Amino acid sequence: METSRGELAEVVQQLRSVGTDLRHIEAKAAVGGLPKSLWPTISAFSNHGGGVVLLGLDESDGFLPAEGFDAIAIRDAVADAFRPRRAADGAGPITPRPLGTIDVDEVGGSPVVVIDVAELPPSQKPSFVTAQGKEGGTYERVGDGDRRMSTYGVFLLSTDGAQPHEDSTMVDGASIDDLDPGQVSRFIARVRRTRPRSVADLSHDADILHRHNVLAADRSTPTLAGLLALGRYPQQFYPQAIITFAVYPGRTKADVIGDVRMLDRRIIEGSIPVMVDDAVLAILENLKTRRISRGAGAVDEPEVPVDALREAVTNALTHRDYSAWALGEQVRVEMFPDRIEVSNPGGIWGGRRVVDLYDGSSRSRNQVLAALLTEVPLPGRDESVSENAGSGIPRMTGVLGRAGLPAPKFLPTVTSMTVVLDRHGLLNPDSSDWLRSIGADSLEPDLQRALVLVHRGNAVDDQILRAALVMDSEDAKHVLRRLVDDGWLAFPPRIGETYRSGRRLIAGELNARSLFEGFPVEVNEVQAASPLDERILNAVRERGELGINELARYTQSTPGALRPRLRVLVAQGALIATAPAQSKHRRYRIGDSTAL
Structure with missing residues (x-):
């Protein structure tokens, strides 16, 4: 069974190898009914990143199947919490209703309930345990556990969809005299040169500063953005607006x-x-x-x-x-x-x-400040503080x-x-030692560098890899596809997300860690699993164009399980769809870029 964190067998193997729950994977025995700790976990996963909950595995017994676990009763109880509710039904255990899938599969011949929780859209957050209320029942994931989110965190989640305006507020007690006159003069001179239309009808400096949101409507009190950008000493009013x-x-x-x-x-x-x-x-x-x-x-x-x-x-x-x-x-x-x-x-x-x-797009929490800094010069030169064009991070990635x-x-x-x-390059001695420990030291340099990025915790897709390794976009796709075909990486869990560790990389890292600790792991146990993506691609390679029902038969899966993976494979160019999504004649063939 495929989950958003990999094949079920791989997920269980990761838990058993590290001996504890993980940031995005949680197991609970759930013998005798739903544990109360389930709802904080679902709240935490819904608020950030999603995750997989496995019910029916006992952490205290090495994540073996829990005796006395009633999979059907537990599945139905969880499904009730996830179902849409009418006004007359009252709230469920989690508010708002969580998103995700609930299924039953087997681990070691025993049934487990697999809950694959998706992160909520920003407009629906925060997710909280209904009985505890928003302030006390909103959770976040910290390491392998769930922690009540701070009031500040709840505030940020609740307001994430609305544009903040703190940077345009007046600074109590401040006046125009708290602005640096030299910087103000340089700013006005630059604006007259670079944005003449914005000041064409203005002759007074205070009017120019007001139009560019340096001063509030009274034309004498600085805004927060104006004080931060052009102030003599903003810390008089905001002592912690510093860098340590x-x-x-x-x-x-x-x-x-x-x-x-x-x-x-x-x-x-x-x-x-x-x-x-x-x-x-x-x-x-x-x-x-x-x-x-x-x-x-x-x-x-x-x-x-x-x-x-x-x-x-x-x-x-x-x-x-x-x-x-x-x-x-x-x-x-x-x-x-x-x-x-x-x-x-x-x-x-x-x-x-x-x-x-x-991706090069620009979106600012502090829109007034961000716009202002594009015209505020750095000390001693005409170069402005920033561009506010979404180019900063791509440029940073490129120069690195x-x-x-x-x-x-x-x-x-x-x-x-x-x-x-x-501070060190990708293929330094430590990285070379790690590549050797997982058996990847014979790969081509670009493939090695991509694996090291993943190992260091970087999100990786073709655009990130293109910028990070300074290569053509098609070459970046080629590198990722090679790593997927060889089992080092896996396609993204969902459209728009990044690549994941593949079963070969998981096995290599688990083996390297276990050997270091003196407890070798059976790598074949992880490698024996055949991820659904791999089965889909192999079926299409061997038999040519296939429809979804044929794929279900050849991959020993179901159309419902196949559809999300097919969407990802088409989005990544691994498969080509022959007809629109709604067409009954839609079939799938291998994308040209997979023939490496």
Whole structure:
């Protein structure tokens, strides 16, 4: 059986190998009825990322089938919670109604109930346990457990679909005298040159500043955006609107080398243009440089490109949450021997996913601030702070790729966003050791680099891979298809999502981990599973064009199980559909790009 987290046999093997539940996989014995802990898990999965719940497996017994489990009764009880409700029915155990599928399959000859929970659309969040109410019953996934979400997190989920306006509010107690006159003059001069239509009918500076939302309607009080972008010292009004900068000697904050807990620590403050420059300078002072040949000469370049550093810091300051809930938090820039992390309060705004960040579109939580920073010059030069054109992350990915570094990794939670910039190339000694441990050291370099990206936690699809490895889009698709055909990766669980670890990669990593720990795992147990995608493609390769009923017969599946996988395979170009989705004559044949 195929789940959003892989074939059921693979999912169970992962649980047994690590000996605990995972971030997106949970197992419960459910003997004697539905456990109360089921609803917090479904709430957490519905709020972020989705996940799979397996009922009928006992974690305390090594995830073996639970004795006395009544699969049919449990399935029917879960289905009742997922069904649509009329007004007269009253609310179910989870509000709003969760989305997903419920099925019964077998593990080791015993039945289990498989609940595949989908993440809710932004407009329907938060998902909460009805009996506990929204404030006390909204959950998030932390590691392998469910935790009540903070009030701030519930607020963000509840307002994610609406455009925030905090950046356009007046700053109590501030006046036009709190703006930096030099920066204001440079800003107005730039606007007159780059956007003359916006100021053609205005002669007074205060009117220009009001039109560009630097000043509020009274033309004397700065807006939050205006103060942050052009203020003398915004921290007088917002003490935590700063950057804390720290350099750690080890790979975690807890590592202490001798008596040294931090190698460098600074508070970076001022307006956003000043903080961007100061933060980048602080990072560069703690980075190594390398000598690069350029024509007849050579230049020193930092191990992480300056453009990538500036973009990461600018994004954090521009797109952080400036609501009252978050004004007590600061942006953090933290350096470790292997990476740089830039974190800000507020997750991805507007219902976007990590994969959407690479598509070049522009969507701003703080629309006034983002627009303003496109015309605010950086200190000492005419270059503006940002472009606000959606080009920042693709450009960051590109300069990192040209420097031999992986794409930036984005780690969002409901209440925060962290971007990770690696300081070392993809095929460094540690990566080579890992590739050797899973048996992938003989693959071509581009295939190895793609696997290392996945291993490091990066979301990967053809567009991300194209930018990260600086290659043609068709070459990126070719690399991914090769890895899928060889079992290293698997097609995305749903249209628009990224590729997953394949059964060969799962088996290799489990085996490498088990050997390291002294407990070898039977890799064949994982490799024996034949994912539904593979069975579909093999059936079409062997028999030519097939309809969905023929595919159901040859793959030992059902049309209902096949349809979501067929949509993904068509979207990825692995299959070509011969007729519209509604046509009874629709058949499927192998896409040209699969003939590698």
